[in-house]
Amino acid sequence: MFEIDYQISDFMSNCQMKNLTQKTMATYEATLKLFARYLQDNYIITDGKLVKDEMVKKYVLFILERGKYTVCANDSTKDKSRPYNRTDYKNKVSASTINNYLRNLKVFFDYLKEEKVIKKSPMNNVKYLKNGRKPVGFITDDEFIRLLLLMDTSKYHEYRDYIVIQILFDTGMRIGECLMIDVCDVDVIKRSILLQEDNTKGRKSRYVFFSPKMQQDIKAWIKYKDRYVESDFLFPTHRGSGLRG
Incomplete structure (x- = not known):
């Protein structure tokens, strides 16, 4: 070496x-x-x-x-x-x-x-490249509704994704954070979810909150999931593993 x-x-x-x-x-x-x-x-x-x-x-x-x-x-x-x-x-x-x-x-x-390995960083005089960012388009309410209507909620994986999409819009959490939620992190009564520090970008735990409508959807999803899959994950695959696991 x-x-x-x-x-x-x-x-x-x-x-x-x-x-x-x-x-x-x-x-x-x-x-x-x-x-x-x-x-x-x-x-x-x-x-x-x-x-x-x-x-x-x-x-x-x-x-x-x-x-x-x-x-x-x-x-x-x-x-x-x-x-x-x-x-x-x-x-x-x-x-x-x-x-x-x-x-x-x-x-x-x-x-x-x-660590005093070097006295001066060679990066001090290096400038970042100019980066013209393209504006990200927003999805309209009608487009969002059409997306949900296209999903076949009689199928396990589409019903799961149907709930995932809505909870992302409802709470603003990241997709990676959402897919690692355990059922025990969800407080349906207080309409809150604890995002564990191991799964967040900033490595800090935080709570997100969801709407009364989402509260009913999450209750229904958990009952449905438990009938077919034995898993601690809120949104497991059909085999019970996490979508990132």
């Missing part, structure tokens, strides 16, 4: 101690390993202490020129995943994606600075 590999490993251990989500940690690690491979191939640099801002800027240009899925940290993974078979292989990498890479690198080098 090179010095930067140990530095990445220490950083990941620090992330784990901070109780970051697995998704966040996986994103950090993938970004850092790709960057480490770039440094090794293009600068023969294997130590984070030697990274300069110009290297980061050239890395951004490198990604933009190469396109999607053309860079991997380990050549053996390319043979297994076969990214060249993807329809979007070599497509342009978006500004949002590049900026996410830069944010991940910034967190890493800030950590190295805090």
Whole structure:
């Protein structure tokens, strides 16, 4: 292992101690390993202490020129995943994606600075790409009603999704949070749901509240679910597992 590999490993251990989500940690690690491979191939640099801002800027240009899925940290993974078979292989990498890479690198080098591995972060002079965001369209009330009418609630999975869609609109919670709710987290009387910290983006527990109409729908759904599936999840698959499990 090179010095930067140990530095990445220490950083990941620090992330784990901070109780970051697995998704966040996986994103950090993938970004850092790709960057480490770039440094090794293009600068023969294997130590984070030697990274300069110009290297980061050239890395951004490198990604933009190469396109999607053309860079991997380990050549053996390319043979297994076969990214060249993807329809979007070599497509342009978006500004949002590049900026996410830069944010991940910034967190890493800030950590190295805090640990006194480096005196100054090479990210200080690196600017994010301009990102023109497209406005997201809103669904109208009529469109929402038409969507619900298209669902066959006589089928288990469509009835489940029917309730999921309504509770998302009713509470404003994230889909990932919704699919990990246990029945014991639902207080039908007080019309509230406890979202456990392990399942929220900010890793903090919080309550969401639902309407009287949703209260009746959730009661009916739980009775229906319990007739066919034995599971602690509020919205399990037909086999009883969580939709993300």
